[in-house]
Amino acid sequence: MLTLRTVLEAVEPVSRYTVRTPLVPATSLADTGRQVRLKLETTQAIGAFKIRGAVNALSKLTGEQRARGVVCVSTGNHGRALASAAAQMGSRATVCMSSLVPRNKLEAIAALGADVRIHGKSQDEAQALVEELVDKQGMTEIPPFDHPDVLSGQGTIGLEICQDWPAVDTLIVPLSGGGLISGVALAAKAINPDIRVIAVSPRRGAAMAASLRAGRPTEVEELPTLADSLGGGIGLNNRYTLEHVSALVDEVVLLSERQIADAMRYLYFNEGLVTEGAGAVGAAVLIEQDIRERLADTLGKRIAIVVSGRNIDMQDFTQIVNKSHPVYSRNGEDGHA
Numbered sequence: 001m002l003t004l005r006t007v008l009e010a011v012e013p014v015s016r017y018t019v020r021t022p023l024v025p026a027t028s029l030a031d032t033g034r035q036v037r038l039k040l041e042t043t044q045a046i047g048a049f050k051i052r053g054a055v056n057a058l059s060k061l062t063g064e065q066r067a068r069g070v071v072c073v074s075t076g077n078h079g080r081a082l083a084s085a086a087a088q089m090g091s092r093a094t095v096c097m098s099s100l101v102p103r104n105k106l107e108a109i110a111a112l113g114a115d116v117r118i119h120g121k122s123q124d125e126a127q128a129l130v131e132e133l134v135d136k137q138g139m140t141e142i143p144p145f146d147h148p149d150v151l152s153g154q155g156t157i158g159l160e161i162c163q164d165w166p167a168v169d170t171l172i173v174p175l176s177g178g179g180l181i182s183g184v185a186l187a188a189k190a191i192n193p194d195i196r197v198i199a200v201s202p203r204r205g206a207a208m209a210a211s212l213r214a215g216r217p218t219e220v221e222e223l224p225t226l227a228d229s230l231g232g233g234i235g236l237n238n239r240y241t242l243e244h245v246s247a248l249v250d251e252v253v254l255l256s257e258r259q260i261a262d263a264m265r266y267l268y269f270n271e272g273l274v275t276e277g278a279g280a281v282g283a284a285v286l287i288e289q290d291i292r293e294r295l296a297d298t299l300g301k302r303i304a305i306v307v308s309g310r311n312i313d314m315q316d317f318t319q320i321v322n323k324s325h326p327v328y329s330r331n332g333e334d335g336h337a
């Protein structure tokens with residue numbers, strides 16, 4: 001179970017193996033009566049917060065489990081995090097991927113010391129290999145979000161924000177599977193129940209938002225999005241995060257692709273930050289006037305935004321900054337064909 005205590009217990013392993021990230025003022029987003037600070041998970045060595053959950057989950061394993069290794073399916077930040085955590089903590093990560101994964105992503109994870117295994121042509125087929133490695137070789141699967149030790153690790157972000165800024169009244173957090181926001185919101189509201197928590201997802205493939213509306217885990221069509229780290233479902237067998245998100249999150253905001261791109265450009269030009277799409281979404285709540293006005297009753301005067309990651313292809317990033325990216329040229333609904 002995820003509780004304030006499990007988050008407090010995660011502090012020791014997380015602080016040993018990860019960066020205690022800075023909470024910096026964002027003067028461009030402030031105005032009279034409103035202060036804004038950014039929690040820069042972009043400064044983690046792997047470029048995203050997911051190292052926290054991975055480290056905490058690994059710290060709970062026995063020596064024998066670590067020796068047998070950990071395994072996951074992930075082409076993105078969770079794969080990087082598990083590879084890095086295993087390399088630092090005397091274990092070995094196996095990251096399973098489908099043959100459709102681009103070579104640069106595969107190489108980034110292999111470079112962190114993970115054993116990369118290509119299996120099948122889809123995420124589901126790669127997942128079948130995970131299950132085989134768990135059954136036949138006794139590896140331990142560490143999932144990207146729906147696991148109490150992962151949630152507790154991500155929750156250390158909420159603790160740090162409240163420690164560094166006791167007067168904070170609003171948290172804005174990216175949302176996909178809900179591991180990040182579950183941990184952050186639980187820790188923050190346990191410390192101060194008046195804190196409001198706002199979730200932000202891309203409109204394309206917003207599986208958690210659909211699941212909240214339906215009151216049960218719901219699949220939505222998976223579509224490409226600039227916030228690629230926020231893609232994917234919540235799992236039809238979701239055990240933890242749907243319940244936490246539904247209990248702890250005050251508002252869910254959905255963004256168009258153009259709004260995501262604009263937030264990335266804004267943070268670059270005004271705050272000097274390189275962010276991936278998922279890392280920038282929180283800022284859109286304050287940048288976009290209509291969202292800001294719609295949430296006027298929820299937004300407080302001391303707002304912390306979790307800037308969750310910076311792992312983006314620099315070719316794509318510079319195209320967004322220069323407005324030469326397709327999201328700025330198509331008239332289509334969301335800038336994707």
Ligand SMILES: *Cc1c(COP(=O)(O)O)cnc(C)c1O
Pocket residue numbers: 048049050077078144145174175176177178179180181229230276278279308309310
């Ligand atoms: C995974 C991820 C998220 C979303 O986290 P969830 O726990 O799936 O909600 C946000 N930002 C980045 C950069 C991520 O890698």
